[in-house]
Amino acid sequence: MTATTTANGVAARAVDVWKVYGSGEAQVIALRGVNIELERGRFTAIMGPSGSGKSTLMHCLAGLDSVTRGTVEIGGTVLTGLSDKALTTLRRDKVGFVFQQFNLLPTLNAKENILLPLSIAGVKPDPTWFERVIESIGLSDRLGHRPSQLSGGQQQRVACARALASRPEVVFADEPTGNLDSRSGAEVLGFLRTSVREFGQTIVMVTHDPNAAAYADRVVFLADGQIVDELREPTAGSVLDKLKSLDTPEVCADVLGEGTASGGVA
Amino acid sequence: MFRATIRSLLNRKLRLILSTLAVVLGVMFVSGAFVLTDTIGRSFDALFTTAYSTVDVQIIRTPRSEAGVQDASVAEPVPASLIDDLEPVTGIRKITGTIILDGARVISPNTGKIISGGMGVPNFGGNWTGEDDLVKLRQGRGPSEDTEVVINASLAKAGTFSVGSQIEILLPATGTDDPTGETTQSRRRTFTVCGIFGYAGGRDSVTGETYVAFTTPAAQRLMLGTTDAFSEIDILVADGSSPTAVRDAIRDRIGPDYRVNTGKDAAKEQSDFLKDQLKFFNYILLGFATIALFVGIFIILNTFSIIVAQRMRELALMRAIGASRRQVLVAVLLEAGILGLIASGIGLLCGIGVGAGLAAAAVTFIEGMELAGLGVPLTAVIASFGVGIPVTLIAALIPAVKASRIAPIAALQESTIPDKPLTRLTIGGIVVTLAGNVALALGLTDHAGGHELLAAFAGILTTFVGIALLTPIIARPAVSALGRLLAWSTPGELGRRNTARNPRRTAITAAALMVGVALVTAISTLFSSATVSTRTMLDETLHADLLVYGIQTGQNPPTFHPNLLVTTRQQADVEAVAGYWYDVARSDDGQTMVSATDDLAAFIAISGSKTTQGRGTRLAPGEIVIDSRMAKEHHLTLGSTVRYGLTRADDRDFTVIGIYQRNEIIWGPVLSIEDAQDFRARDPQLAFINLRDGANVEAMKAMIDGMLVDSPDISVVDRSGYLEQQTSMLNMLLGFIQVLLALAMVIAVLGVINTLILSIFERTRELGLLRAVGLSRAQTTRMITVEAVVISLFGALLGIVVGAGLGAAVVQALRDEGYTTIAFPYGLMAIYLALAALVGVIAAVFPAARASRLNVLTAIAHE
């Protein structure tokens, strides 16, 4: 599994990543030697119990946080040791973000929010690309609206469009549907899947909802800072079963052993 | 509730400290003023106690003016025969007839200028009465001839004089015929230094004064213009007698024509007089304090508004779990009160430092003066807290009331306070502005029942408050427009939008800056209008080609010998000469400025006026001419009498013999030169010279300059030089007043920084998001700088508009005082605007650094 490389190549990669917070008594090891490769043009979901390190892994992969040990690579660039300035530029040009909440600037309207990373970079948007993105989020008539005039689901779709606007190497989404009702959530997830299928976008999504995970091509399971398992072409049912099996302590220990033996799952 | 208040204060340390800095500064000026006057006052007390240490009882002529203190330049002679009258009084050990008068100016052999111990420090001339406990000869001996003088060590050092040196002294005009009988153009006489004296304790002078002591007859003649008289009689009492008993005995004996005081009281009187003069400093410092505190109110109001908005859910939760409105109100006010207390305390301490520092600096200007120990008068403490705490409470009142109105349900809602429409605020603003304008108008047009200055001042402050209330409604369009100029990049655009986001907040911050800029713009407008008006007026009315005068720096105006007028008049190129004397006289109005001239017709002609009634030619003693406005206001006609008390004379009547047209050069009562001998300065202070057509102005100027060699403080200038000088004084004053701007700007910067920090704190998550999607640190800084610059420029523009309006209104109201032209100082306005932009950039530094160093992840997770 370690060498899972498709014809498309790898968009981002983590090699033996450790993340330790604090020191001494208060020390927390959030990631313990994680190895993962994110294939280009695929939709990967990261699942795991609360506190298992999902967000931490995502932040490290996205260049928002530094790793304690190991290396992270996005689109061929090694992040370790980059200056704040270089990291900022990398995030601007190669990474897109969708957070659980508060994704939009209240002073900008939907269109301006979508184009924000481009205008920060001083780059003119590609009109045909922009059209396609707008069309697929289905908000062509709402572009002039401020975030406060949009519903939560609409805001989240605008945030997705923003993440896609600069055609980044990877889009990271941390529980993007966590604050939405199931219908709005389904719209957002549908859009993310479309962007993978139709635009060839690479997307990594953290979620704890098996239904959400079912939209992905691949689900990676995290427990206690380590990758413990993964599923390809998941369905809500298969994800749920896997979670249940992971919840039973002995299986967990079993899986852990396996994970360690194979040097992590990729 | 109390504990919650303290906790919340501690949580917001930095922001609160910033917001109260204005209060700290204001209180600092208040306590500084009190400490300064107290320390200097006690230093004066000590000084005069020394000066009067060898006088138990002092007799002087009762001063004519109500001010009461003996005026060292116009003291009336006390006849020597009075000493005999004191024979029967018991308890007297020693009687000394003393002459000590201001006005013996020594010309420095090195610079040719008059040696002075500083502005307003006297140049004493007197009689040598020998050594005593205070006065000690250091070299040489006392004068034995009328051509010999002893001088104090201070003067000897300043003029590098030693025993045997020749010394040139400009003597005061005594009103008697020239004692030497020479025909001369100067009051300069040459003496020989025969001794140098100092004071007990190694002092060179008591207060930096220069002192020349003649023989008694010479001093009587040269300084008093009489024989057998003194300016005061000093008495030492016998051992075992009390000065008060001797004083009372003398009072009984010689009656009310004389003032008899113990040395102690006389010292106190002199000291109190100087302390009174010192009040000027107090007013300046208290003026600074008022501005600082006024601007501070805006900043504190803003801080508390923002804090209350940010804590809305917390406060709502308190309400939901049972806190009453009152409790919330009290909690916020309590917070303000504690803050005011701390700020006042810090301000008091800083003020003590400032006061002590200023006192120490002031004392170094006065030679020989020793600084009294540092003291903190109770009044300083009371005033500091009495001002600081209420100001903070007042500023926090509106936010506190708002906080108390937060509904408990707000705890459950996600949203922030919705923007209420600005209608009520705007109407309020219009009403307050109009009220301020009315008060200002009443003050300016003398309709405030004797409280004109207060009404005008209150009117200005009220107008500021009104405009501040109106600011939010202008803020959005104005900031939008301003921002467009700066928003050429995405960060700029983001900054611009942030500014337009909360018009109230932007408005109050800008208003704080407005106050300072408005004040200075108004004053600059006033000054530039005055300058232009004066120039225009002088240009139109003044027909003099040359003017002779000096610039007054002390109590006595510079003068020149009247013979200069005579000699000048004899020159072939000269058409007319008018000598000019002036003084302040006691009158029914309290005080009136009076003048005198030796050629009335020439004076009226040269000043571009004309006689409208009666005579405009030579005045005899007791005759005056007055201006038409005075005639109208005081219902005077030809033949009416007016009563004046001239400085050196009792009140007497003057008869109106002519009425002339008033202008800025000639106005008020004009007297004869005989009467001018009762003025403080008996010699002329100004000469207007009109040359014949085709005369060589430069040659005449050089000639007169030659006659002025003995009057170092007087010079001759041509017309354009005079116009230049008349307006340069205003420019100096303007420079001083711009210190006010600096102060108000500093406080406004604090306000801008404060608002930015609070806003940034509020927008932490937004900043995190921006950084996450790729806004670089430099871009973050640019965004915040644009925000700061837009706010500052908005405030400055507002200030310039309001200030120009205010200045124009004052100029308009002063039309009758000669402000004929309104001239806006466009250059200065541009400078103020540029300064404001700079202020914005500076104010952004710290908040921007904070914002760009935010950790992206914690910022996004920020609640």
Ligand SMILES: Nc1ncnc2c1ncn2[C@@H]1O[C@H](COP(=O)(O)OP(=O)(O)O)[C@@H](O)[C@H]1O
């Ligand atoms: N800034 C931090 N400081 C200390 N510990 C942290 C920090 N962020 C996360 N952690 C800890 O790291 C672990 C993983 O956290 P996180 O990645 O947020 O988990 P998840 O997203 O899977 O719920 C948790 O035990 C959490 O408490």
Ligand SMILES: [Mg+2]
């Ligand atoms: Mg998480």
